[in-house]
Amino acid sequence: EIVLTQSPATLSLSPGERATLSCRASQSVSIYLAWFQQMPGQAPRLLISDASNRATGIPARFSGSGSGTDFTLTIRSLEPEDFAVYYCQQRSVWPYTFGQGTRLEL
Amino acid sequence: QVQLVQSGAEVKKPGASVKVSCTASGYIFNNFGINWVRQAPGQGLEWMGWINPHNGNRNYAQKVQGRLTMTTDTSTSTAYMELSSLTSDDTAVYYCARGDPSDYWGQGTLVTVSS
Numbered sequence: 001e002i003v004l005t006q007s008p009a010t011l012s013l014s015p016g017e018r019a020t021l022s023c024r025a026s027q028s029v030s031i032y033l034a035w036f037q038q039m040p041g042q043a044p045r046l047l048i049s050d051a052s053n054r055a056t057g058i059p060a061r062f063s064g065s066g067s068g069t070d071f072t073l074t075i076r077s078l079e080p081e082d083f084a085v086y087y088c089q090q091r092s093v094w095p096y097t098f099g100q101g102t103r104l105e106l
Numbered sequence: 107q108v109q110l111v112q113s114g115a116e117v118k119k120p121g122a123s124v125k126v127s128c129t130a131s132g133y134i135f136n137n138f139g140i141n142w143v144r145q146a147p148g149q150g151l152e153w154m155g156w157i158n159p160h161n162g163n164r165n166y167a168q169k170v171q172g173r174l175t176m177t178t179d180t181s182t183s184t185a186y187m188e189l190s191s192l193t194s195d196d197t198a199v200y201y202c203a204r205g206d207p208s209d210y211w212g213q214g215t216l217v218t219v220s221s
Contacts (some may be wrong), residue, residue: 001168034207036151043201043211044143044151055209087151091206095167096141098151 004099023088032092128202
């Protein structure tokens with residue numbers, strides 16, 4: 001199965017700063033990578049599909065890039081509500097797999 | 107609006123089975139696959155499997171293969187996830203989610219396995 005490795009495990013930043021989260025795949029997933037945000041006690045929320053497409057209603061400060069094995073989620077200027085855990089997921093090959101998550105903390 | 111509403115929390119003994127339902131509304135049920143994802147306490151997300159309501163095609167994670175059964179009832183727009191031979195490692199919140207990638211999620215169902 002494809003292993004997704006996210007880095008860093010924890011990212012400590014302040015509101016207004018730029019966040020850069022990485023997701024590396026053990027083999028190519030083409031562009032079939034998504035990013036999710038999860039707040040405590042809530043279901044995950046889709047942010048980015050197919051590497052770079054913002055989901056409906058997602059603010060423009062969130063952007064995704066990459067293809068093949070290396071992907072990046074960028075949050076341009078952090079808002080207080082952005083502090084959460086972020087997961088990447090590939091849907092290129094069965095079984096679908098998630099990364100272990102990056103905790104974005106204040 | 108699209109909604110996925112899951113059944114309530116369950117407490118099961120080791121060796122038992124659990125069946126969680128996910129009732130969809132606000133879209134054509136047959137047009138989107140359903141993924142099931144679980145999250146153990148304090149842990150990350152784990153993909154369990156996928157089912158196509160239109161034709162019943164399924165794909166399961168190897169870790170739960172043999173214990174997991176996914177079904178759908180198109181007459182009620184409901185997906186089901188049944189997991190058997192439960193152990194304490196199966197204690198988790200179980201989510202259903204629509205489509206690939208999953209753009210709508212259920213609220214989650216806590217399954218606790220304890221003697």
